[in-house]
Amino acid sequence: MHAQLKPQLSIYHVDTQLKRPVYLPYYPAVYPGEICGSWLSRIKFHNTLGIWNSVLASLGIFQELRFRVFDLHQPPVALSLVLHYLGTTLHDAMASMSTVPYSRTFDAATPSRRHHLPRFCSLCIADDIESHGEPYWHTEHQLPNVLVCRLHAVLLRDRCPACDKILATKNKFLVEPLTHNCICGADLRALPRRKISTTHKLYALSEISYHALSEKGGSLDLRQIIAFLLKKTKSAQGLHQLLQHVWGRHPEVEIFWSTDHALTNMRASDIAAALVALGLKYDEAIGKITSPATHGYLTQGEKRRNKMPATLDDAKRSMCDFSERFPGKRLAMNKVAYEYLLIHDLDWLNRVFPSERPRRLPSIHSDRQSIHSTIQRCAESGKPHFITTYPEHIRAQIRDSAWLDAYRAKAKKKSGPKDETYEEKSQSRVSELIEAIRLSETLSTRPRKITTRTLSWRLWNAEP
Structure with a gap:
């Protein structure tokens, strides 16, 4: 238990400090393998709806959280306030109470939304009641395509098998806490369950997914x-x-x-x-x-794609290899070989890849102007640029290398001492804004909210 843990308020939300703090009578600990939405729903349940709503109101949260918070792939901004109040952070919650580490282990895209209802294991419900006095929603059961409980080798469910009622009903901010009793009167612990062999591929999928979720060695x-x-x-x-x-x-x-x-x-x-x-x-x-x-297999493929082709046949082989390895990707993403063929054999591109519709080849003069304007624009903004990956730069390497080398040498001579980088300027401004917020907290009459105008007034001591 963490009864001694006092809720904390963020200095970035000054308006929340105007209200009287609300303290929770009961602070339940996070159970092993519990998903964030389950923990929050238990906090709400054990402290009553009235106290929970008072907590949200004290944080300035009223209508913002009228949707389900269960997993943390796309958490609402206001959730950070709630977690900070409860003594943790969104970063820590994502690492220990969500399925996010599973996606990160495979360095894969995070799904934009849930594709299934929350699932449970009836035997885990019985074990949780025996160990903790109440059941809860397990993170590993919510992993995509995990249909079997790894511990008990039974099929997971998302509804009562007796009345077909969905257990994780939506209730504004949170789903309902998991319970062993359905409203139809059925005890979920005693209902029939389907056993799955540990040699079955569905069980193997649950096992490999669990290990990916638990991976601590990096992605x-x-x-x-x-x-x-x-x-x-x-x-x-x-x-x-x-x-x-x-x-x-x-x-x-x-x-x-x-x-x-x-x-x-x-x-x-x-x-x-x-x-x-x-x-x-x-x-x-x-x-x-x-x-x-x-x-070695990876670097071999990368070298084939990024190396300047020595001959026309090399470019064609590279393009065919790219098309086979990455179906669905535009051929122009295989930049070097694509630009080489665009210059030397456009007819072959049109004949072999008719659906690609290669673009019209720009003139040398047009490419020179584009390179010059891009470098000038990046220099004025102070942002870093990687023009060597631009199509016009690749084409210049192929058909206009003498001009490109001369232009590089000329640009290098003109370059003087480097100014403060874009990142350094941004960090400096962020530090100034944080200092302005800190100073605003010392005012005897704290503002209801901090705007850019009040920040400007506090930072520069000028009238807004």
């Missing part, structure tokens, strides 16, 4: 994961066929990636499903993904 490199999968399946089409062959008979397992999209768009659940389809355990998969053999 993998998505490029290495893709290189490993391509090495095993020979091509993106081969990977797609493998996923369809293994998981096509399980429509409840959602595979979001297809050959219409780039491999870099694979979600963590797609990667986990692919590793299980290859018959790999988590530790075995990690070892192979990070092995020197996979790294």
Whole structure:
């Protein structure tokens, strides 16, 4: 228990300090493996709705949280205030009370929204009541495509099997706390459950997903994961066929990636499903993904894509290889080979990749003007620029290298002492604003809110 922990208020929300602080009579601890929405719903339940609403009101939160907060992939801004009041931070909550670490382990895109209802295990409910006196929603049960409880090898549920009522009903800010009694009178602990063999692929998917959620050693490199999968399946089409062959008979397992999209768009659940389809355990998969053999396969492919082609045939091979490895990606993303073919063999591009519709080749004069204006614009703004990756710069390397070398030499001579960088200026301004907020707190009459005008007045001692 953390009964001695006093709620804290943020200096960044001065208006909340005008109200009288509200303290919780009961502060429940976070249970092992509990998801954030479950913890918050228990706090609300044990302290009554009236006290919970008073806490939100004391934080200046009224209508902002009229939607479900369960997992933390896209947390509302106001949630940071609530967590800070409860003595923790959004960063810590995301690390220990959400499915976010699962996506980060695979260095994959975070899903924009939930695709399933909260799930529970009836045997875990019984264990939780025996250990803690009450059940709760488990984080690992909410992982995408996790349909089996790893501890008890039974199918997870999202509703009462007796009356088909969904247990995680939406209630403004939070879902309802998990309970063992349904409103129909059924005891969820005693209802029939479907056992799953530990050799079943659905169980293996739950196990590998749990280990990814629990990973503390840092995330993998998505490029290495893709290189490993391509090495095993020979091509993106081969990977797609493998996923369809293994998981096509399980429509409840959602595979979001297809050959219409780039491999870099694979979600963590797609990667986990692919590793299980290859018959790999988590530790075995990690070892192979990070092995020197996979790294060599990755760098070999990168060199083929980024190296300036020596001949026209080299450029064509690079483009065909890119198209096979990354179906769905625009060919122009294979920048060097694409620009080389745009200059030297546009007819081949149109013939072999008719759906790409290659753009019209700009003139040399146009590319020179574009390079000059881009460098000037970046120099004036103080922002860093990486013009070497721009198409016009690549084309100049191919067909106008003498001018490009002369322009670089001339620009280098003109460059004087560097001014303060954009990042340094930004950090300086942030420090000044924080100081202005701190000074505003010392006023005898604190403002209801801090605006840019009041910040300016406090910082520069000028009338707003």
